[in-house]
Amino acid sequence: MFERFTNEARQVVTGAVREAESRDDPRVGTEHVLLGIFDSGWAQLSVLETLGLTRRLLVEALDEFDGAALAAVGIDPGSIDPEVLASPLPNLRRRRHIPFTGAAKNVLKGALEEAIELGHKHIGVEHIVLALTALPSHDRTTRVLKAANVEPTQIRSTLLTSLRQAS
Amino acid sequence: MDLGTQLAAAERGDPAEGLHAVVVLRRIADRLERRNVIAARGHGWTWQQIGDALGVSRQAVHKKHGR
Numbered sequence: 001m002f003e004r005f006t007n008e009a010r011q012v013v014t015g016a017v018r019e020a021e022s023r024d025d026p027r028v029g030t031e032h033v034l035l036g037i038f039d040s041g042w043a044q045l046s047v048l049e050t051l052g053l054t055r056r057l058l059v060e061a062l063d064e065f066d067g068a069a070l071a072a073v074g075i076d077p078g079s080i081d082p083e084v085l086a087s088p089l090p091n092l093r094r095r096r097h098i099p100f101t102g103a104a105k106n107v108l109k110g111a112l113e114e115a116i117e118l119g120h121k122h123i124g125v126e127h128i129v130l131a132l133t134a135l136p137s138h139d140r141t142t143r144v145l146k147a148a149n150v151e152p153t154q155i156r157s158t159l160l161t162s163l164r165q166a167s
Numbered sequence: 168m169d170l171g172t173q174l175a176a177a178e179r180g181d182p183a184e185g186l187h188a189v190v191v192l193r194r195i196a197d198r199l200e201r202r203n204v205i206a207a208r209g210h211g212w213t214w215q216q217i218g219d220a221l222g223v224s225r226q227a228v229h230k231k232h233g234r
Contacts, residue, residue, distance in 0.1 A: 024194045069187035084198050138183065 004112070006124045008040045013108070015039035020098050023062075028100045030107055030141040031062060034132055042125040047159050053150045061147040065140070103139055107131045118163065129159055204232045 002010065015036030020028040038045065038055040067077035100108075110131030115123045133152035135142050145152050200221070207217050214233065218225040 024197055026190065026193070065187065066191045069184050069191055072181075072184035073188045075188070075192075080195060084195060084202065 004123045006122050008042050008125045009123055009128060011040035012036040012125055012128055017098060028098050028104050030103050030132060030135060030139055031144055033104055033107055033128065034058060034141050037125060037129060040125055044126060044162065047162055051150050051154060051158060053148055057148045058144060061144045064147065110134060126159060126163060130156060
């Protein structure tokens with residue numbers, strides 16, 4: 001499947017792995033794929049930015065989720081040494097391979113389907129973005145987008161409009 | 168919050184929050200472990216001593232943190 005990915009789309013995938021590593025997360029999830037888009041050098045990134053979606057906003061929303069989860073089990077996130085909480089030390093022995101979650105794999109498969117739907121031969125970052133907007137409401141990416149005040153449907157329609165104008 | 172209250176809350180509440188808290192706590196534990204293993208090595212601790220302190224085998228701690 002990856003042979004049809006553009007260079008930028010491949011950058012999204014490797015960026016997603018790097019994001020999961022740097023956050024010390026056990027799996028590469030859809031939220032890391034979303035962060036990977038901001039690291040990919042995608043030419044149409046402005047489509048997301050005009051909707052108010054920035055990398056910093058996403059990272060803040062993810063950190064807020066972490067804090068809310070701790071608060072939900074009675075732990076005050078402010079009581080944890082911020083150095084321990086926020087600053088990862090480099091892994092002395094980096095794990096060879098962080099697996100993708102089922103949902104993240106489905107996003108990559110979904111990108112293929114979005115490309116077919118649009119009659120495109122390549123799979124680009126735009127198709128990955130479209131696949132990310134089709135996730136269920138409980139998915140972390142959907143929740144992060146909502147927390148950043150960006151509706152997934154809004155991203156979808158804006159991006160599709162921009163793709164139609166380009167073709 | 169005592170344990171009984173916490174368990175009751177866990178049963179009532181959104182399991183997604185509780186499960187995500189597990190992930191965050193593991194991350195914190197991992198980072199805490201790494202910092203302190205490095206510090207212990209700096210203080211001349213053996214892998215055996217670090218393993219004993221963490222409640223794991225010398226081999227386990229060396230495999231995870233050794234180079």
